[in-house]
Amino acid sequence: MNDPSGIREGEVAVELPPGFDAGLYFIGRIRTPWTSRDDCPKNGRESDAVCTIELDPRYAAGLQNVESCSHLLVLYWMDKARRDLLLQAPRHYSQHRGTFALRSPVRPNPIAASIVRLLEVEGSRLSVVGLDCLDGTPLLDIKPYFASTDAVPEASVGWHVERES
Amino acid sequence: MNDPSGIREGEVAVELPPGFDAGLYFIGRIRTPWTSRDDCPKNGRESDAVCTIELDPRYAAGLQNVESCSHLLVLYWMDKARRDLLLQAPRHYSQHRGTFALRSPVRPNPIAASIVRLLEVEGSRLSVVGLDCLDGTPLLDIKPYFASTDAVPEASVGWHVERES
Numbered sequence: 001m002n003d004p005s006g007i008r009e010g011e012v013a014v015e016l017p018p019g020f021d022a023g024l025y026f027i028g029r030i031r032t033p034w035t036s037r038d039d040c041p042k043n044g045r046e047s048d049a050v051c052t053i054e055l056d057p058r059y060a061a062g063l064q065n066v067e068s069c070s071h072l073l074v075l076y077w078m079d080k081a082r083r084d085l086l087l088q089a090p091r092h093y094s095q096h097r098g099t100f101a102l103r104s105p106v107r108p109n110p111i112a113a114s115i116v117r118l119l120e121v122e123g124s125r126l127s128v129v130g131l132d133c134l135d136g137t138p139l140l141d142i143k144p145y146f147a148s149t150d151a152v153p154e155a156s157v158g159w160h161v162e163r164e165s
Numbered sequence: 166m167n168d169p170s171g172i173r174e175g176e177v178a179v180e181l182p183p184g185f186d187a188g189l190y191f192i193g194r195i196r197t198p199w200t201s202r203d204d205c206p207k208n209g210r211e212s213d214a215v216c217t218i219e220l221d222p223r224y225a226a227g228l229q230n231v232e233s234c235s236h237l238l239v240l241y242w243m244d245k246a247r248r249d250l251l252l253q254a255p256r257h258y259s260q261h262r263g264t265f266a267l268r269s270p271v272r273p274n275p276i277a278a279s280i281v282r283l284l285e286v287e288g289s290r291l292s293v294v295g296l297d298c299l300d301g302t303p304l305l306d307i308k309p310y311f312a313s314t315d316a317v318p319e320a321s322v323g324w325h326v327e328r329e330s
Contacts, residue, residue, distance in 0.1 A: 020190060021303065022303070027273050043311075062252070062272075065324045069321075070323075086227040100224075113238060144322045145320045146208075146268070148210065149208050151318045155235050155310045155311070156312070
């Protein structure tokens with residue numbers, strides 16, 4: 001059924017470019033209760049576990065004013081994911097879909113984006129609710145969440161609605 | 166007033182690590198009407214200009230099902246931004262703030278995240294509304310926007326509210 005490279009039936013891979021175009025710094029680590037892919041919740045709203053964002057103390061001064069944010073947009077690096085699939089069938093969906101129509105970690109640049117509720121900032125550690133990633137996941141960025149530009153309650157994902165109905 | 170390195174009064178820089186931890190592929194380019202920083206809108210809701218996301222045709226198969234999304238989360242690379250400021254005073258704010266409390270392009274990993282409204286997918290080109298970046302900005306990722314996990318209309322940014330009142 002599955003071929004030796006780990007591609008499932010109907011999945012399509014692309015040949016990635018020979019080199020990278022830009023570089024990332026891991027600026028911290030995310031601490032969660034989940035140590036295997038199968039333990040992770042399907043998305044950040046599925047669990048109310050308190051997770052900890054451990055920012056490298058080198059960057060701690062950048063947290064000024066963060067305590068005034070109720071919610072944050074957190075970017076992190078899904079370092080366990082393959083990067084070459086364009087059509088894929090994630091574990092909880094039966095049908096394959098285009099990578100850019102999925103939130104799967106498998107994508108050319110495996111950057112995950114999650115909205116979290118901020119509980120507390122203590123030095124360079126943030127307690128938050130709303131993450132779904134593996135313990136030890138590398139942190140890329142923390143941004144304030146602005147409802148005025150980031151919240152679109154009426155947004156819809158057609159293929160997902162169809163699946164549910 | 167400004168020192169030769171371009172740091173304004175009250176801004177604080179950090180010494181960045183000697184090397185990168187991960188690499189990014191530029192998977193396309195964003196076409197906008199804005200060719201200088203000063204022309205760019207302050208944020209994506211400030212303009213209703215139609216912009217074009219030109220995905221590298223190599224990845225076009227990944228767009229399957231994207232046409233069913235009303236809104237997308239677009240990640241792109243602010244390649245003109247310095248990466249070492251932890252406290253900064255962006256052009257439209259008088260006071261300096263922590264980098265992680267700002268959406269400024271200046272940050273250790275200058276990845277921007279914008280929510281756009283999708284108008285049309287045509288081959289590997291997407292017409293969207295809601296971007297604020299320079300013409301030619303490198304594209305990193307396209308994700309479906311799920312209101313159920315991404316929309317938090319009640320979110321607040323305390324420092325910003327105080328500034329407005």
